[in-house]
Amino acid sequence: MSDRHVVILTALDLEYQAVRRHLAAPGLHRHPHGTLFEVGRLASGRCRVALANVGTGNQAAAVLTERAIREFDPAALLFVGVAGALSPHIALGDVVVATRVYAYHGGKSEDDGLRSRPRSWETSHAAEQLARHIGRDGGWAGDLDGPAPQVHFGPIAAGEVVLNSKVSGHARWIEQNYNDAYAIEMEGAGVAQAAHLNGALPMVVIRGVSDRADGTKEITDRDRWQERAAANAAAFAAALAEAIGAEDERGRWPKTAGGTAMRVREDAHEGDRHPAGVTYHNVAQGNAQVGIQVGQVHGDINYSVGQSRPEDLVQALTKFRSLLRRARADGRLDEETFAAAEEELAIADDALRAETPQSKGKLTLALKRLRGLLADAADLAGDLTTIITLAQALR
Numbered sequence: 001m002s003d004r005h006v007v008i009l010t011a012l013d014l015e016y017q018a019v020r021r022h023l024a025a026p027g028l029h030r031h032p033h034g035t036l037f038e039v040g041r042l043a044s045g046r047c048r049v050a051l052a053n054v055g056t057g058n059q060a061a062a063v064l065t066e067r068a069i070r071e072f073d074p075a076a077l078l079f080v081g082v083a084g085a086l087s088p089h090i091a092l093g094d095v096v097v098a099t100r101v102y103a104y105h106g107g108k109s110e111d112d113g114l115r116s117r118p119r120s121w122e123t124s125h126a127a128e129q130l131a132r133h134i135g136r137d138g139g140w141a142g143d144l145d146g147p148a149p150q151v152h153f154g155p156i157a158a159g160e161v162v163l164n165s166k167v168s169g170h171a172r173w174i175e176q177n178y179n180d181a182y183a184i185e186m187e188g189a190g191v192a193q194a195a196h197l198n199g200a201l202p203m204v205v206i207r208g209v210s211d212r213a214d215g216t217k218e219i220t221d222r223d224r225w226q227e228r229a230a231a232n233a234a235a236f237a238a239a240l241a242e243a244i245g246a247e248d249e250r251g252r253w254p255k256t257a258g259g260t261a262m263r264v265r266e267d268a269h270e271g272d273r274h275p276a277g278v279t280y281h282n283v284a285q286g287n288a289q290v291g292i293q294v295g296q297v298h299g300d301i302n303y304s305v306g307q308s309r310p311e312d313l314v315q316a317l318t319k320f321r322s323l324l325r326r327a328r329a330d331g332r333l334d335e336e337t338f339a340a341a342e343e344e345l346a347i348a349d350d351a352l353r354a355e356t357p358q359s360k361g362k363l364t365l366a367l368k369r370l371r372g373l374l375a376d377a378a379d380l381a382g383d384l385t386t387i388i389t390l391a392q393a394l395r
Contacts, residue, residue: 002248004075005039005048006241007068011061011187014227015081016053018234023049031071035064042238047245050074054187058103058158062190069198075248076127076202079191080237082229083156083183084163084213086174091209092225094149095236096183097131098156098205099123103189104178105159108336116177119376120155121192126254127202128153130243131236140239141232149208149232154182156205158189163213171213183207193375197385202254204240208233310394313352316387321345323380332377344370364391 010016020026026040029050037052050072054064065077083096090096099122106117123131134140135151157178165171174181188205195203208229211220220226247253324345328338344366351363371384 002047002075002245002253004248005050005072006076006078006244007050007052007072007074008078008080008237008241009052009054009061009065009068009187009191010079011054011056011081012226012230013053015230015234016051018227018230019049019051019080019237022234022238023051026051029071031067033067035067037068037071042242042245044242044245046249047241049241056186057160058187058190060190061187062194065191065194066198069194069201074201075253076204076241076244077191077195078237078241079188079203079205080230080233081185081187081207082210082226082233083185083207084211084217085183085209086157086213087152087154087182090152090182091150092211092220093228093232094209095135095151095232096156096207096209097123097128097135097151097153097236098188098207099128099153100155101188101192101205102155102157102178102181103159103193104157104174104181114173116173118177119189121189121196121203123204124200124202124254127204127240127244130247131204131206131240134236134239134243140236144232144235151236152182155180156188156207157181157184158186158192159184160186162186162217164211164215164217166214183209184213193372197371197375197381202244204237206233206237206240310352313387313390313394316390317345317348317352320380320383320387323383327377327380333374337373341370341373344373360391360394363394364388367391 008019010019020038022042023038023040024043024045026038029037029039031037035052037050039048039050041048050068052064052068054061061079068074069077085092085094085096100120101123103119104116106119107114108117132153135153138148141148155178157174161170163170163174163184174184185205185207191205192203195201208231210226210229211217244253324333324338324341327333328335333341347366348363348370351359351366354362367384367388371381371388374380374384
């Protein structure tokens with residue numbers, strides 16, 4: 001069995017139950033902040049799965065995806081659920097595997113109308129290749145009732161509202177700007193961004209088609225297409241997770257590229273830390289100090305996380321400001337993003353100067369929001385990960 005879990009997340013209870021049916025003797029795992037996971041093996045025994053329900057919406061999905069990644073250091077992340085079809089060739093019950101996830105609500109409102117500012121994240125090559133192999137093989141659908149659903153590979157659009165119309169302004173916006181999208185849903189963009197910010201963790205969004213996003217959702221829901229679509233997506237996800245577990249067990253599954261500066265598991269008391277048995281990439285930048293620098297570690301180790309000083313963080317933020325201005329000057333950042341980034345940096349500065357019990361939390365939150373703003377500039381986001389680690393280690 002692979003040493004690493006595959007994390008599977010869902011948004012709805014019926015999606016959760018559809019995945020849970022594939023787990024053998026799942027047990028509860030409680031995160032210190034209350035999130036409940038069920039951890040179990042798939043029927044093959046080759047893969048450990050950690051399952052959680054994150055609720056609806058991209059923001060909630062992003063936050064709890066980040067929590068799951070930090071807790072389990074998974075081999076891969078799968079988001080499984082239902083979606084509305086946008087392409088007429090996709091039938092109810094079919095499975096759509098995202099090759100790219102669009103965050104389609106981004107835009108700029110001007111006098112002559114709303115202009116799209118697209119953001120998207122691609123599915124990792126290794127994960128997509130394995131998913132395509134499973135789709136071609138067809139064995140994944142052996143236990144499903146009725147004929148095997150078709151598996152489609154294409155972009156998915158993720159927003160913040162339920163689309164149930166072909167003629168609304170919302171529908172026209174998607175058709176004008178994202179007309180290659182196969183399906184529409186509400187969590188994939190948050191999940192994809194969290195995976196991207198954690199060293200390009202392999203991530204796949206798998207959706208069963210439960211409606212056509214055309215005004216007939218109430219009818220298809222009454223006909224129980226949600227349950228059937230969720231079962232189909234869960235079956236495909238279980239087959240993919242088994243294949244990833246087998247690849248990881250044999251050492252053929254890729255390791256995460258990059259990752260966070262130091263992954264630690266949080267105890268009930270803030271500041272207490274213990275190792276998670278992963279590869280550490282701890283790189284000092286500016287005047288930051290390296291507390292631990294190791295290669296691949298097998299077995300348990302004990303270490304203490306060194307504390308950083310406010311002056312270290314001040315110097316790191318000063319250097320980062322220079323990098324931010326350089327990115328604006330060479331066109332990698334537009335003015336609007338640069339201005340929003342400056343606002344978050346100002347909040348971080350104020351929190352760093354304050355001497356209140358809440359200041360450390362405000363500082364870290366501002367830096368994380370800043371990292372989200374700069375997700376498309378991978379070098380800047382990477383620098384911020386190191387700065388966030390400094391902030392969390394302040395004495």
